Amino acid sequence: MTNSTKTRIYEILESDNPDDKTAEAVNLFMLVLVVLNVTAVVLETVGSIYAVHRALFHLFSDISVIIFSIEYILRLWSCDVDCRYSRPISGRLRFALTPLSLIDLMVILPVYVTLVFPTDHILLRSLRVLWTVRLLKLSRYSESLQTIMDVITAQKRELFMSFSAIGFFMVLSSTLIYFLEHDAQPRHFPDIPATMWWAVLTMTTVGDNFYPVTPMGKVVGALIIILGVATFALPTSILTSGFVEVLEKRREEGKEEAVGRKETEDGP
Amino acid sequence: MNTSLKKRIFGILEPGDEDSKYFDPFIMALISLNVLAVVLETVDWLNAGYGWLFRAFDMFSVAIFTVEYILRAWSCTENPRFKAPFSGRLRYLITPMAIIDLLAILPFYLPFVIPDLRFIRALRLFRLFRILKLARYSDALKTFAEVLNLKKEELGVTLFATLIMLTVASSMVYEAENEVQPEAFANIPDAMWWGVVTLTTVGYGDIYPKTPLGKFIGSFVVIAGVGLFALPAGILASGFNEVLQRRKEKKRKRMICPHCHRYIGDYVKMKEEEDE
Numbered sequence: 001m002t003n004s005t006k007t008r009i010y011e012i013l014e015s016d017n018p019d020d021k022t023a024e025a026v027n028l029f030m031l032v033l034v035v036l037n038v039t040a041v042v043l044e045t046v047g048s049i050y051a052v053h054r055a056l057f058h059l060f061s062d063i064s065v066i067i068f069s070i071e072y073i074l075r076l077w078s079c080d081v082d083c084r085y086s087r088p089i090s091g092r093l094r095f096a097l098t099p100l101s102l103i104d105l106m107v108i109l110p111v112y113v114t115l116v117f118p119t120d121h122i123l124l125r126s127l128r129v130l131w132t133v134r135l136l137k138l139s140r141y142s143e144s145l146q147t148i149m150d151v152i153t154a155q156k157r158e159l160f161m162s163f164s165a166i167g168f169f170m171v172l173s174s175t176l177i178y179f180l181e182h183d184a185q186p187r188h189f190p191d192i193p194a195t196m197w198w199a200v201l202t203m204t205t206v207g208d209n210f211y212p213v214t215p216m217g218k219v220v221g222a223l224i225i226i227l228g229v230a231t232f233a234l235p236t237s238i239l240t241s242g243f244v245e246v247l248e249k250r251r252e253e254g255k256e257e258a259v260g261r262k263e264t265e266d267g268p
Numbered sequence: 269m270n271t272s273l274k275k276r277i278f279g280i281l282e283p284g285d286e287d288s289k290y291f292d293p294f295i296m297a298l299i300s301l302n303v304l305a306v307v308l309e310t311v312d313w314l315n316a317g318y319g320w321l322f323r324a325f326d327m328f329s330v331a332i333f334t335v336e337y338i339l340r341a342w343s344c345t346e347n348p349r350f351k352a353p354f355s356g357r358l359r360y361l362i363t364p365m366a367i368i369d370l371l372a373i374l375p376f377y378l379p380f381v382i383p384d385l386r387f388i389r390a391l392r393l394f395r396l397f398r399i400l401k402l403a404r405y406s407d408a409l410k411t412f413a414e415v416l417n418l419k420k421e422e423l424g425v426t427l428f429a430t431l432i433m434l435t436v437a438s439s440m441v442y443e444a445e446n447e448v449q450p451e452a453f454a455n456i457p458d459a460m461w462w463g464v465v466t467l468t469t470v471g472y473g474d475i476y477p478k479t480p481l482g483k484f485i486g487s488f489v490v491i492a493g494v495g496l497f498a499l500p501a502g503i504l505a506s507g508f509n510e511v512l513q514r515r516k517e518k519k520r521k522r523m524i525c526p527h528c529h530r531y532i533g534d535y536v537k538m539k540e541e542e543d544e
Contacts, residue, residue: 158512164408171303171399178310179393191310202470211465211472215457222464226430229468230501237505 003081010078013071030071034131037064041126061125065111068131072104103130147246155242162234166203169231173224174199180217185210203228277339278346283405295336296405302329302398326395330376333398337369365404371397415507426499433496437489438463444482449475467493 012023037060044050044057076092085091095101110124136145152159174195181189188210189195201208202225212221279287302325308314309322341357350356360366375391403409416423438459445453452475453459462475467490477486 158508161408161411161512162508164406165412168399168402168406168409171307172396175306175393175396179390182310191312192307193311196307205469205471207465207471207473209472211474218457218461222461225464225468225470226427226497226500229470229497230504233498233501234505234508237502238508241505241509 006078007081009074010081013075013078014082031135033064033067034134036060037128038132041129044125061111061128064128065108068104069108072101072108075101100133103133107131147243147250150246151239151242154246155238158238158242159235162231162238165234166231169228170196170199170203173228176220177212177217177224180214180220181212184214184217199224199228203232205229274343275346278343281336281340281343292405295332296402298329298332299398299401301325302395306392306395306398326376329398330373333369333373333401337366337373340366340369365401368397368400368403372401411508411511414511415504418511419503419507422503423500426496426503430496430499433489433493434460434463434467437467437485437493440485441477441482441489444479444485445477448479448482452476463489463493466490467497469494469497 011020012026040057040060050057076096079085079095080088080091082095085095096105107127107130110127114124174192177198178189178192178195181195189198198208198210202211212218276287279285280291282288283292305322305325309319315322341361344350344360345353345356347360350360361370371394375394378391379388403413435456439456441462442453442456442459445459453462458475465472465474466476466486477483
C-alpha cells in the first residue's frame with residue numbers, strides 16, 4: 001500500500017508523461033508558483049510597493065516556502081522507487097545532490113535558519129529567484145530550448161576560441177588605453193581593471209560616458225574600436241551560423257523521414 | 269652527451285609533445301599570472317599594499333623567462349630549419365616568437381643601461397608583450413592569426429574603403445560644423461574621431477553635429493556607413509568558419525585499401541553510408 005502510494009507520488013512529482021493529468025496539473029501549479037515568486041521578488045525591491053504590501057509579500061513567501069518544502073520532502077521520501085536512487089540512504093543522498101535538489105535546498109534552508117535566528121534579510125528571500133532553474137526542466141517539452149543547447153554544444157570549440165580572442169584583445173587594448181589616458185584622466189581611467197570596463201562597454205557598442213581625450217588615445221582608441229567591434233561580434237555570428245546549420249540538418253532529417261514514411265506506405 | 273642534452277631541452281621547450289607535459293602548463297600559468305600582475309599592479313590600493321610582492325614576482329618571472337630565452341636560442345639548432353650553428357641561430361632570433369620572447373624580458377634589463385625615469389615608465393607597457401608569449405600555446409590565438417592571414421586581402425580592402433569613407437564624411441561634417449562648434453570640431457582628425465565613434469555605433473556623444481546641414485550630412489553618412497563598418501566583423505566571422513571547417517575536414521581520415529594500397533574514400537563518409 002505505502003509502496004504504491006510512494007510510486008504514485010514519485011510519478012506525479014517527477015513524471016514527464018504528458019498523458020498523466022494529475023502530474024501535469026501539479027507541474028503546472030508549481031510552475032505558476034515559481035513565476036509568481038519571481039514576480040514577487042522583483043516587486044519587493046520597489047520601495048513604494050513593498051512598504052504598502054509588506055505583510056502580503058511575507059505571507060506569500062512563507063506559504064511558497066512551505067509548499068516547496070513539502071514537495072522537497074515528498075521527493076526525497078519517494079525517490080527510492082526510481083532504480084537510479086533505489087538504496088534507502090546512499091540513493092537518497094545521491095538524489096539530494098542532483099543540481100535541482102541542491103537548488104531547492106539552497107532556497108528553502110536559509111528561510112528555516114531565519115526562523116531560528118530571526119533576521120529580515122531581503123537577500124535570503126531573493127534566493128527564490130533560483131527556482132527559475134526549474135523552468136529548465138521544461139526543456140524536454142520545448143524544442144527551441146533544445147535547439148539552443150544543440151547549437152551551443154555543436155559550436156562550443158568555436159565559441160571558446162572566440163571568447164579567448166576577446167579576452168586577449170580586451171587585456172591588450174585596455175592596457176594600451178590605460179597607459180595613454182591615465183595621466184590625462186586619472187578619475188576615469190584609474191587602473192587597468194577600470195579600463196577593461198571601458199573596453200567592454202565600447203566594443204559591445206553600448207558606449208559609455210568616459211572615453212579617450214588625448215590625441216594619441218583617440219588614434220589608438222579608434223583603431224581598437226574598429227577591430228574590437230569586429231572581434232566582439234564573433235560569438236554572435238558563430239551562434240547564428242550554428243543555428244542555421246542545426247536547423248538545416250533538422251529540416252533534412254524531416255524530409256528524409258517523410259520520404260521514408262511514404263515509401264513504407266507505398267511499399268505493400 | 270651534449271647533443272642529447274640539447275635534444276632533451278629542445279623537446280621540453282617545444283610545445284605539445286610528451287616531453288613538455290609539465291613545462292607547458294607551468295609556463296602558461298606563469299604568463300597568465302604575469303598578465304594578471306601587470307593589470308592588478310595599476311590598482312592603487314593593491315600596489316600600495318603588495319607592491320613588494322609584484323616586484324618580487326616580476327623578478328622571479330624575468331629570471332625564468334630569461335633562462336627560457338637563452339635555452340631556446342641554444343637548443344634551436346635541433347630544429348632542421350635552424351640547423352646552422354650561427355646563421356641558423358640568427359635566423360631563429362628574428363622569428364616573431366623569438367622577438368616576442370626578447371621584448372618580454374627586455375623592459376626589465378634596459379633601465380640598467382638607460383636610467384631615464386620617463387623611459388622606464390614607458391617600458392612598463394612593454395611588459396604586456398608577455399601576453400603574446402601565450403600565442404605559442406593557445407589554439408585560439410593561432411586560429412585567429414590564421415584567419416587574419418587568410419582574409420588579409422578582404423580586410424585590407426574593407427579597411428581601405430572604410431578609411432576613405434571616414435575621411436570624406438569627416439571632412440564634410442567638419443566643414444559644416446567647424447564654424448558653430450570650433451572646439452568640438454576643431455580639425456578634421458577631431459571630426460574623424462566623431463566618425464569612428466558614430467559609425468561603429470558606439471556613440472559616446474562627446475561631440476555631435478548641431479547645424480541642420482551637419483545633421484543632414486551626418487545622418488546620411490551614418491546610414492551609408494554603418495554597413496561598411498560592420499563588414500570587418502562579417503569577414504572575420506566567415507574566415508573563422510572557413511578555417512575551422514577546413515580543420516574538421518582534414519580530420520577525416522583517408523581510407524586506404526589494405527590489399528592494393530589505393531585510396532578508397534574518406535573514413536567519415538564511409539561511416540555515414542554504413543549508418544544509412
